[in-house]
Amino acid sequence: DADVTQTPRNRITKTGKRIMLECSQTKGHDRMYWYRQDPGLGLRLIYYSFDVKDINKGEISDGYSVSRQAQAKFSLSLESAIPNQTALYFCATQEGGRATDTQYFGPGTRLTVL
Amino acid sequence: GENVEQHPSTLSVQEGDSAVIKCTYSDSASNYFPWYKQELGKRPQLIIDIRSNVGEKKDQRIAVTLNKTAKHFSLHITETQPEDSAVYFCAASMGANSKLTFGKGITLSVRP
Numbered sequence: 001d002a003d004v005t006q007t008p009r010n011r012i013t014k015t016g017k018r019i020m021l022e023c024s025q026t027k028g029h030d031r032m033y034w035y036r037q038d039p040g041l042g043l044r045l046i047y048y049s050f051d052v053k054d055i056n057k058g059e060i061s062d063g064y065s066v067s068r069q070a071q072a073k074f075s076l077s078l079e080s081a082i083p084n085q086t087a088l089y090f091c092a093t094q095e096g097g098r099a100t101d102t103q104y105f106g107p108g109t110r111l112t113v114l
Numbered sequence: 115g116e117n118v119e120q121h122p123s124t125l126s127v128q129e130g131d132s133a134v135i136k137c138t139y140s141d142s143a144s145n146y147f148p149w150y151k152q153e154l155g156k157r158p159q160l161i162i163d164i165r166s167n168v169g170e171k172k173d174q175r176i177a178v179t180l181n182k183t184a185k186h187f188s189l190h191i192t193e194t195q196p197e198d199s200a201v202y203f204c205a206a207s208m209g210a211n212s213k214l215t216f217g218k219g220i221t222l223s224v225r226p
Contacts, residue, residue, distance in 0.1 A: 033213070040123070042203060042218035043158065050211070058213070059115075090157065102148070103214065105157040 003027045006091050006106040014114050019078040021109050023091030031094040032074040033103065034058075034066060036087040043090065049074055081113040116141045118206050120217035127194050129226050135189040137204035137217050144206040147187045148214070149178060152201045162189070194224045 004025045013019055023032065034046040035058075045058030047066040055066060063085060067075045078085055091106040117140040127133045139147075148163035164171045164178045164187065171178050180187040191198055201221050205214040 035216075040218060043216040045213060045215075048213055056213075102160045102163075105159070107157055 004091060004093055004104050004106040006089075006109050008109060009107065010110045012112045012114065013081055015082055017081050017113075019081050019111065021076045021078075021089055021091075021111070023074045023076070023106055025072050025091075025093045025104075025106075027093055027095075027104060028071070029093040029095050029104075030071065032068065033092040033094070034064075034074070034076045035090045035092065036060065036085075037090060037108075038087050046076065046089075078111075078113075081111075083113045086111060086113045116144055116206055116208070116215040118204060118215050118217040120204055120220050122220065123218070124221045124223070126223045126225060129194055129196060129224050131194055133189075133191045133194050133198070133222055133224075135191075135202055135204070135220050135222070136186060137188070137206075138184075138186040139206040139215075140185065141206070141208065142182075142185060143208045145209050146207045147178070147180060148205050149189050150203040150205065150216075152203065152219070154200070158203060191222075194222075196224050196226055198222060199224045 007022045030051045033048040035043045044060050046064050048056050049068045065077045089109045092103040094103045095101045120137050145166035150158040151161045152158040162178050164180050175192045177190045201219045203216050203219045205216045207214045
């Protein structure tokens with residue numbers, strides 16, 4: 001789905017570095033989410049935002065922060081990366097108003113922390 | 115909070131056979147249950163969903179059933195094909211202003 005993009009697609013970094021993952025969408029959706037995917041652990045929610053002024057922690061927010069710069073942009077930061085943050089990160093969008101609407105995922109960012 | 119579990123974690127079927135993937139949820143207030151499919155190296159995509167006011171929904175070769183009393187729902191795939199090989203995630207939410215909770219995923223392999 002080209003309407004949700006993530007940059008970079010792959011990133012290798014070192015322990016202690018600050019990293020920002022970016023998500024952009026042209027779907028006009030209010031809601032945006034950040035998940036991480038680890039083998040055998042499924043999709044776990046890091047942060048989510050229901051609109052530009054709204055930021056909420058998910059189940060695994062420690063070590064991460066986010067910024068909702070505009071309706072279309074939602075960035076995830078790792079202030080000081082550590083090896084157990086090595087994972088596949090997905091951004092997702094959802095039309096606002098009802099949680100019953102479909103979530104549209106970006107292509108993912110594969111992050112490796114050495 | 116909500117807890118969603120999927121069983122089994124892997125499933126292998128012969129092409130043409132049916133596959134059934136089961137999920138259980140913990141919160142009786144959950145009322146929306148989507149299924150996402152993730153092909154190898156791709157992003158998860160919604161394939162079917164069901165709301166708590168219905169017991170079954172079909173879309174061509176796939177169907178989802180919901181048992182609210184037992185708090186479980188299942189994905190049924192008939193006449194499986196190699197392109198059905200993927201990871202399937204179930205999820206649950208409690209409606210408006212509620213986030214989705216995903217299961218850990220099941221890897222379905224369809225043997226040609």
